[in-house]
Amino acid sequence: MRIVNDLNLKRQARHLGVEVWQTPGFLFIILGVVAIIIMTATFYIAREYDSPEALILLESLVVAVILIVGNTVIGTFEQIARLNKMKSEFVSVASHQLRTPLSAIRWETELLLSKFRKGSISEKQRQSIENINAMGIKMTHLVNDLLDVARIDQGRLIIKKEPVDISAIIKEALAEVSSIVKARNIEAVFDSEKKTPLVFGDPEKLKMVVDNLFNNSVKYTTNHGKIEIKLTKKDSFVIFSIKDNGVGIPAEQQERIFNKFFRSDNIVKYQTEGTGLGLYIAKNVVEQMGGKIWFDSVENLGSIFNFSIPIARRSKK
Ligand code: ADP
Numbered sequence: 186m187r188i189v190n191d192l193n194l195k196r197q198a199r200h201l202g203v204e205v206w207q208t209p210g211f212l213f214i215i216l217g218v219v220a221i222i223i224m225t226a227t228f229y230i231a232r233e234y235d236s237p238e239a240l241i242l243l244e245s246l247v248v249a250v251i252l253i254v255g256n257t258v259i260g261t262f263e264q265i266a267r268l269n270k271m272k273s274e275f276v277s278v279a280s281h282q283l284r285t286p287l288s289a290i291r292w293e294t295e296l297l298l299s300k301f302r303k304g305s306i307s308e309k310q311r312q313s314i315e316n317i318n319a320m321g322i323k324m325t326h327l328v329n330d331l332l333d334v335a336r337i338d339q340g341r342l343i344i345k346k347e348p349v350d351i352s353a354i355i356k357e358a359l360a361e362v363s364s365i366v367k368a369r370n371i372e373a374v375f376d377s378e379k380k381t382p383l384v385f386g387d388p389e390k391l392k393m394v395v396d397n398l399f400n401n402s403v404k405y406t407t408n409h410g411k412i413e414i415k416l417t418k419k420d421s422f423v424i425f426s427i428k429d430n431g432v433g434i435p436a437e438q439q440e441r442i443f444n445k446f447f448r449s450d451n452i453v454k455y456q457t458e459g460t461g462l463g464l465y466i467a468k469n470v471v472e473q474m475g476g477k478i479w480f481d482s483v484e485n486l487g488s489i490f491n492f493s494i495p496i497a498r499r500s501k502k
């Protein structure tokens with residue numbers, strides 16, 4: 186809808202991949218102008234001549250113009266919807282195809298690394314294989330993210346619903362980032378109410394959301410920063426919050442933060458790695474589990490990301 190409201194027709198055409206004359210904005214302007222001209226003409230003709238035939242002719246003209254313009258608008262949208270579907274299918278097929286060779290690369294590198302333990306390769310060779318392995322892991326994450334995005338866009342993302350110990354997920358995620366947190370002198374604190382109830386959701390997807398929020402807080406917090414994680418209970422939900430005193434998000438870009446591929450301008454100078462897919466996936470996953478995700482952020486001061494997830498007890502009723 187934002188594209189349709191965009192008054193810059195050239196930009197609208199570029200976004201939609203159509204000619205300027207085919208953009209909804211241009212067609213609506215034409216429709217408006219034609220309607221005004223014909224209505225004015227109808228008024229004058231009706232005043233000057235007592236001719237019902239002329240009025241019927243003019244009204245038919247208005248209807249014909251509306252039909253032609255409407256048909257062109259529908260055609261443009263059908264074309265866009267078709268292209269969008271093709272794009273999602275392409276991403277899905279390409280990601281599936283990439284998974285097999287990627288897995289093979291990772292098996293082979295693991296095999297070579299096991300040879301190092303037996304002393305068959307040198308330290309330098311081990312380092313190179315470690316690097317290949319690390320790149321393979323990164324690419325696997327990217328491919329998995331692209332697959333999830335394609336599934337979300339096609340409405341095929343499957344979310345399990347079962348009781349999950351979210352506190353255990355946080356501890357696991359914390360343990361996984363502990364070496365990088367230590368290396369960067371970041372203080373990470375987890376504060377939970379004594380007994381957090383089980384939540385109702387998909388354990389793997391919840392871990393993915395928590396990992397993404399953790400990694401973002403670590404990535405976008407400068408050395409010696411502080412990260413606070415909290416679990417609280419509110420009504421029939423558990424609320425997860427992660428607060429950092431990092432680089433924050435510029436106010437004018439905050440409304441786009443959950444958009445696919447969006448990365449704010451300010452992080453480029455601190456940290457260039459990332460795809461802008463994590464929060465888009467997180468939002469869809471949390472909402473499919475019956476929760477909400479939201480944040481507060483001030484540039485150069487920090488951010489707090491929260492999500493809610495239903496408590497298992499209630500959902501099982
Ligand atoms: P990625 O981190 O791979 O770029 P995400 O979808 O996880 O993708 O995040 C999208 C963008 O939101 C980031 O690029 C960054 O601009 C902003 N962002 C997310 N979390 C934080 C945070 N804790 N502090 C500052 N900016 C953040």
